[in-house]
Amino acid sequence: MSVTRAWAWLIALTATSTAVAAIGLSGRWLALVVLALAWAKAELILNRYLHLAQAPNIARGFALGLALFMLALTSLAVAIP
Amino acid sequence: MKYQTQKIALAYFVVAMALFAVQVTMGLVLGWIYISPNFLSEILPFNVGRMLHTNSLIVWLLLGFFGAAYYLIPEEAEREIHSPKLAWLQLAIFVIGTAGVVVTYLFNLFDGNWLLGNEGREFIEQPRWVKVGIVVAALIFLYNISMTVLAGRKTAITNILLLGLWGLALLFLFAFVNPDNLALDKMYWWYIVHLWVEGTWELVMASILAFLMLKLTGVDREVVEKWLYVIAALALFSGILGTGHHYYWIGTPGYWQWIGSIFSSFEVAPFFAMMSFAFVMVWKGRRDHPNKAALLWSLGCATLAFFGAGVWGFLHTLHGVNYYSHGTQITAAHGHLAFYGAYVCLNLAIITYALPHLLGRDPYNQVLNMVSFWLMSGGVVFMTFTLTFAGTIQTHLQRVNGEGYMDVQDQLWLFYAMRFGSGVAVVLGAVLFIYAVLVPRREIIERGASQPAE
Amino acid sequence: MTTPQASVLDDLPGDLMMWVLILSELAVFGAGLMGFLAVRLTDPPGFAEAQAHLHSTGAGINTLVLVTSGWLAALALEAARAGRRARLRALLAGAALLGGVFLFLKAQEYADLWAAGLTFESHAFYTFHMLLTGFHAAHVLAGILLLGLVGWLATPRAVEAGAAFWHMVDLVWVLLFPVVYLI
Numbered sequence: 001m002s003v004t005r006a007w008a009w010l011i012a013l014t015a016t017s018t019a020v021a022a023i024g025l026s027g028r029w030l031a032l033v034v035l036a037l038a039w040a041k042a043e044l045i046l047n048r049y050l051h052l053a054q055a056p057n058i059a060r061g062f063a064l065g066l067a068l069f070m071l072a073l074t075s076l077a078v079a080i081p
Numbered sequence: 082m083k084y085q086t087q088k089i090a091l092a093y094f095v096v097a098m099a100l101f102a103v104q105v106t107m108g109l110v111l112g113w114i115y116i117s118p119n120f121l122s123e124i125l126p127f128n129v130g131r132m133l134h135t136n137s138l139i140v141w142l143l144l145g146f147f148g149a150a151y152y153l154i155p156e157e158a159e160r161e162i163h164s165p166k167l168a169w170l171q172l173a174i175f176v177i178g179t180a181g182v183v184v185t186y187l188f189n190l191f192d193g194n195w196l197l198g199n200e201g202r203e204f205i206e207q208p209r210w211v212k213v214g215i216v217v218a219a220l221i222f223l224y225n226i227s228m229t230v231l232a233g234r235k236t237a238i239t240n241i242l243l244l245g246l247w248g249l250a251l252l253f254l255f256a257f258v259n260p261d262n263l264a265l266d267k268m269y270w271w272y273i274v275h276l277w278v279e280g281t282w283e284l285v286m287a288s289i290l291a292f293l294m295l296k297l298t299g300v301d302r303e304v305v306e307k308w309l310y311v312i313a314a315l316a317l318f319s320g321i322l323g324t325g326h327h328y329y330w331i332g333t334p335g336y337w338q339w340i341g342s343i344f345s346s347f348e349v350a351p352f353f354a355m356m357s358f359a360f361v362m363v364w365k366g367r368r369d370h371p372n373k374a375a376l377l378w379s380l381g382c383a384t385l386a387f388f389g390a391g392v393w394g395f396l397h398t399l400h401g402v403n404y405y406s407h408g409t410q411i412t413a414a415h416g417h418l419a420f421y422g423a424y425v426c427l428n429l430a431i432i433t434y435a436l437p438h439l440l441g442r443d444p445y446n447q448v449l450n451m452v453s454f455w456l457m458s459g460g461v462v463f464m465t466f467t468l469t470f471a472g473t474i475q476t477h478l479q480r481v482n483g484e485g486y487m488d489v490q491d492q493l494w495l496f497y498a499m500r501f502g503s504g505v506a507v508v509l510g511a512v513l514f515i516y517a518v519l520v521p522r523r524e525i526i527e528r529g530a531s532q533p534a535e
Numbered sequence: 536m537t538t539p540q541a542s543v544l545d546d547l548p549g550d551l552m553m554w555v556l557i558l559s560e561l562a563v564f565g566a567g568l569m570g571f572l573a574v575r576l577t578d579p580p581g582f583a584e585a586q587a588h589l590h591s592t593g594a595g596i597n598t599l600v601l602v603t604s605g606w607l608a609a610l611a612l613e614a615a616r617a618g619r620r621a622r623l624r625a626l627l628a629g630a631a632l633l634g635g636v637f638l639f640l641k642a643q644e645y646a647d648l649w650a651a652g653l654t655f656e657s658h659a660f661y662t663f664h665m666l667l668t669g670f671h672a673a674h675v676l677a678g679i680l681l682l683g684l685v686g687w688l689a690t691p692r693a694v695e696a697g698a699a700f701w702h703m704v705d706l707v708w709v710l711l712f713p714v715v716y717l718i
Contacts, residue, residue: 007606031718041709049702055546076572
């Protein structure tokens with residue numbers, strides 16, 4: 001994937017985040033959707049902008065760390081009473 | 082020993098070890114005062130004894146660093162020290178200054194005098210004239226080693242060592258900043274106390290450890306340097322803003338609680354990296370260096386520093402925990418193991434490595450030296466545990482249940498008694514170490530004939 | 536045994552020290568974001584009320600600005616590798632300019648909060664908001680200076696390091712934005 005295509009994806013994902021907030025989604029569902037979108041954006045930046053895609057072993061390490069982090073964030077975000 | 086001026090290190094190491102003996106002896110006296118609080122209360126008040134215990138520690142560690150620099154810089158830079166005369170002058174200033182502090186405090190001389198009187202600021206108690214002396218001596222030292230390095234080969238080890246030592250000296254200038262406002266005074270005060278032991282000293286530690294690993298394990302310099310830069314970066318990244326963990330309750334704004342908690346939590350990273358570094362180097366190393374005691378001290382240093390500074394530091398660094406635990410024996414437990422692991426062991430490692438070369442003997446008397454390692458380390462670790470338990474109980478009784486300070490102290494007596502016992506072990510270990518590196522000339526156990534493996 | 540073993544670190548795209556920095560920064564911001572969401576659990580209505588005072592649209596636009604700026608920086612690295620100096624400098628200038636736009640929008644948010652009398656101490660939400668976005672903005676500023684420096688040096692190695700820092704700033708923002716502004 002070229003950096004330009006990665007950029008187009010990032011724009012699309014950002015627009016989607018804004019759109020789901022704009023259509024009035026809120027609470028836990030909003031958190032789930034926008035955090036998932038942020039996760040995808042973070043992976044794109046790591047793999048395409050920072051070129052981790054060239055180093056699959058390292059990319060896997062980062063992906064694991066990011067996954068655990070997103071899991072923690074999501075748990076804290078949806079734990080709201 | 083390749084360079085004549087490395088001999089300078091010998092004098093520094095000997096003075097350092099003499100002060101080490103004073104430091105641990107004073108520690109033993111203080112440990113006894115905890116058990117029997119009126120002991121010596123007329124002639125050596127607790128606060129003065131404590132000052133002697135902490136200040137002699139700092140001074141001997143610094144002298145050890147200076148000695149280490151005078152020892153390793155000629156080898157790294159591949160040339161003689163710029164001016165041996167200046168090095169002797171520097172040592173003389175330190176000795177006179179140290180004696181001045183001791184005499185001033187023991188006899189409470191010149192009370193209130195701007196230049197000669199005691200300053201009474203924890204850890205930087207030195208009368209002002211001594212502080213000036215320290216700065217002058219530090220400048221002489223920096224001039225001397227910088228000139229040596231500039232004229233010679235520049236390596237990562239000397240770069241990081243110089244960075245640490247320059248930072249250390251410049252930060253000491255905050256000893257002259259003494260605002261009337263106590264909160265401000267403490268704020269600047271931590272620029273020295275914290276940014277020394279959790280910043281610049283870590284750089285010194287990493288570079289000396291790197292030198293030892295290079296010599297003892299024979300791993301390629303390139304590999305050692307890569308580790309060294311990573312460790313230095315981690316130390317500065319976490320340590321500088323980690324200062325915030327001292328700003329929780331001294332009147333500084335509330336956001337320091339989060340800055341301090343987050344950054345200081347990562348202060349465990351450089352210590353973990355140093356421990357990994359030491360062990361990985363030994364595993365990868367191809368050299369079977371005869372000085373096993375130096376290797377033992379180096380590995381012990383990296384490991385105990387990780388636990389003392391890293392783990393025991395993290396234990397009470399989060400502000401939610403520290404709200405209850407600050408200023409209890411938990412702090413004392415952390416302080417003892419951190420200083421011992423990170424800086425005492427480091428100095429004893431470089432002394433163990435360097436003295437055989439400096440005295441012109443083969444690595445000798447490994448056994449006594451190694452016994453002293455286990456005796457001293459066992460003592461300090463035991464002390465750390467007793468103080469940690471004491472601190473846990475103290476935190477609960479005093480901070481959670483709200484009992485009075487002295488009522489709680491009475492209930493901690495058993496732990497203080499056990500701590501005194503471990504203190505005896507430490508003092509014996511220290512004496513044994515000094516004897517082992519200075520006196521015997523022959524091996525106690527001869528090396529077996531070496532055979533190729535397999 | 537005696538041959539130096541290849542390390543997985545040799546595969547890292549770019550300088551090892553830059554990756555140490557990136558990882559450290561991610562760890563710090565990550566801890567901050569988790570702290571934020573953890574403290575939010577103690578006062579959800581207060582956090583929701585405080586969040587309503589932020590410019591979430593402005594922050595959304597800032598996401599677009601920053602990822603576009605990151606794209607320009609990534610293209611600049613390709614130009615640097617192709618030896619096209621004028622192009623790489625123009626692209627880095629564009630990236631830095633968008634960084635300036637980001638800071639401008641950010642400053643407006645701070646100014647409005649300030650005008651409404653909302654500071655660090657007003658509520659735990661603002662303590663975190665200002666610490667996290669403030670630290671981030673400081674990195675944007677540092678990144679702009681760094682882009683200027685590597686544009687002046689114009690070597691592939693320098694541009695790679697500068698761009699990597701800039702992408703880290705980008706990465707932190709895409710994680711920070713939903714947590715602080717949206718949810």
